[in-house]
Amino acid sequence: MADTAASAAPTGHAGSRDLQHHFDSLEQQRDASSLGMWVFLVTEILFFGGLFLAYTVYRSRYPVAFAEASRHLDITLGTFNTAVLIISSLTMALAVYSAALGRRKAIILFLLATMALGGTFLGVKAVEYTHKFHDHLVPGAGFRFPGPDARPAEIFFSLYFTMTGLHAAHMIIGIGLLTVLVLQARKGRYGPGYYTPVEVSGLYWHFVDIVWIFLFPLLYLIGRHLH
Amino acid sequence: MSQHVVPPRVYFAVFAALIVLTATTTAVSFLDLGPWNTVVALGIAFLKATLVVLFFMHVKYSPRLTQIVIAGGLFWLAILLALTLSDFMTRGWLPILR
Numbered sequence: 001m002a003d004t005a006a007s008a009a010p011t012g013h014a015g016s017r018d019l020q021h022h023f024d025s026l027e028q029q030r031d032a033s034s035l036g037m038w039v040f041l042v043t044e045i046l047f048f049g050g051l052f053l054a055y056t057v058y059r060s061r062y063p064v065a066f067a068e069a070s071r072h073l074d075i076t077l078g079t080f081n082t083a084v085l086i087i088s089s090l091t092m093a094l095a096v097y098s099a100a101l102g103r104r105k106a107i108i109l110f111l112l113a114t115m116a117l118g119g120t121f122l123g124v125k126a127v128e129y130t131h132k133f134h135d136h137l138v139p140g141a142g143f144r145f146p147g148p149d150a151r152p153a154e155i156f157f158s159l160y161f162t163m164t165g166l167h168a169a170h171m172i173i174g175i176g177l178l179t180v181l182v183l184q185a186r187k188g189r190y191g192p193g194y195y196t197p198v199e200v201s202g203l204y205w206h207f208v209d210i211v212w213i214f215l216f217p218l219l220y221l222i223g224r225h226l227h
Numbered sequence: 228m229s230q231h232v233v234p235p236r237v238y239f240a241v242f243a244a245l246i247v248l249t250a251t252t253t254a255v256s257f258l259d260l261g262p263w264n265t266v267v268a269l270g271i272a273f274l275k276a277t278l279v280v281l282f283f284m285h286v287k288y289s290p291r292l293t294q295i296v297i298a299g300g301l302f303w304l305a306i307l308l309a310l311t312l313s314d315f316m317t318r319g320w321l322p323i324l325r
Contacts (some may be wrong), residue, residue, distance in 0.1 A: 034285075035293050042300030049304045056308070057315050074257035078251050090242040093233075093283045100232045125297060206283045210276045216249075217268035225264060 018194035030196055037200040041207050048211050051166070055159050055218060062152035067223035069145070069156035072137055074128055078220035081124050082212065088117035089209045096202040099185070099195035107185045107198065111178050114205065118175045125168055132157070160219055167215060170208045177201045231288040241282045248275050 023029035059066045128170035136144035137157050145153040181198055184190065190198055252271040256264065281287040286294060 019286040027285040031290050031293070032291065033294060038293055038296055038300075042303070045300050045304055046307060049307055053308055053311055060316065075253070079249065082249050086242065086245045086249065089245075089279060090238055093238045094235060097232065097238070097247050172293065183246065197300060203284055205278050209283075210279050213275045213279070216274050217252055217256070217272055221252065221268055222265070 026193060030199070033196045033200055034203065037203045041203060044207060048163075048166075051159070051163050052214065052218070055163070058152070058155050058159065059222075061105045062149070065149035067226055068147065068149060068158050069153040070096055070219060070221070070223040071212065071226070072135065073160070073220045074131065075220050075224065077124050077128055078092065078216055081121050084117050084121050084124070085209045085212050088114050088121070089206050091117065092202050092205045095181075096195070096198050099190045099198040100192060102191035103191075104185060104188055107190060111182050111185065111198075115175050115178045115182075118171050118178075122168060122171055125164065129161075132161075154221035163215055163219070167211050170211070174201070174205050175210055177204065231285070233282065233285065233288065237282055241278050244278055245275055 002161055018029075019026055019080065020029060023032065091110045091113040095114060097108055098106035098110055123198065136142050139154045139158045143150070143154050143157070178201065179199055181190075248271050252268055255271075258264075260267065280297075286290050286297060
């Protein structure tokens with residue numbers, strides 16, 4: 001495989017294949033793209049922040065019911081999925097690193113690994129959701145919960161499905177983004193001069209990982225010390 | 228400088244720290260620490276998030292402008308949380324308006 005590293009010349013002069021005319025240099029172009037992605041991610045922080053706020057309000061109101069309801073989540077699968085997402089963030093970071101060095105095969109391999117890990121996460125999530133349906137823990141007419149705290153427990157599971165569902169939707173979008181990256185990388189589009197799509201998609205992927213880093217303790221771990 | 232290429236050993240070190248912290252937060256959740264359970268869980272989550280942001284997302288090496296935008300976003304999140312919770316958490320403090 002011919003590396004694209006040889007052909008790319010990140011000089012920053014007008015006329016470079018990778019440089020848009022309205023930027024002074026490749027570095028300025030790259031910084032502008034990262035900044036743009038971060039502005040989007042700030043809106044995402046506030047979007048998920050609102051959900052975490054709703055969680056905090058209801059958990060402070062029904063602390064015992066939330067702890068009891070949390071014990072109905074599968075801590076083994078939750079911990080496993082947390083590890084899967086952390087590994088996927090590592091492979092994503094290595095994909096960006098490979099792109100910066102113009103190693104085409106490595107970019108594709110690390111992107112495919114990241115997608116496989118993302119798919120694993122979603123598969124485990126599907127298994128968990130199936131269990132919740134079997135156990136009548138899905139909010140609605142069929143919801144059943146032992147004890148006096150059925151109503152607030154239903155609120156916990158409403159938040160659980162909303163937050164993990166929106167998180168999973170972000171994962172699916174992320175896998176879609178990575179699919180495009182793999183196709184472009186196969187054409188040798190990315191090298192030291194230009195790998196912005198890999199870089200900003202990496203930012204998105206890591207952000208989704210961070211959302212899970214907060215979801216995991218707040219949903220799965222709050223009732224483990226009881227009984 | 229965004230041109231900065233982070234060596235892989237940094238990524239592996241951060242990855243190892245994230246895995247250790249995940250194991251720690253799971254193990255600690257089985258201990259009864261009273262209100263400290265939540266403090267420890269959130270503290271570890273913030274630490275993990277900070278590691279991801281600084282190293283995986285290269286913010287440690289990003290231009291100052293990017294860092295300020297992120298700090299601004301987090302400040303806005305703090306406003307969202309603080310103003311709303313200052314309402315919900317103080318309801319019932321005064322006997323009026325019950």
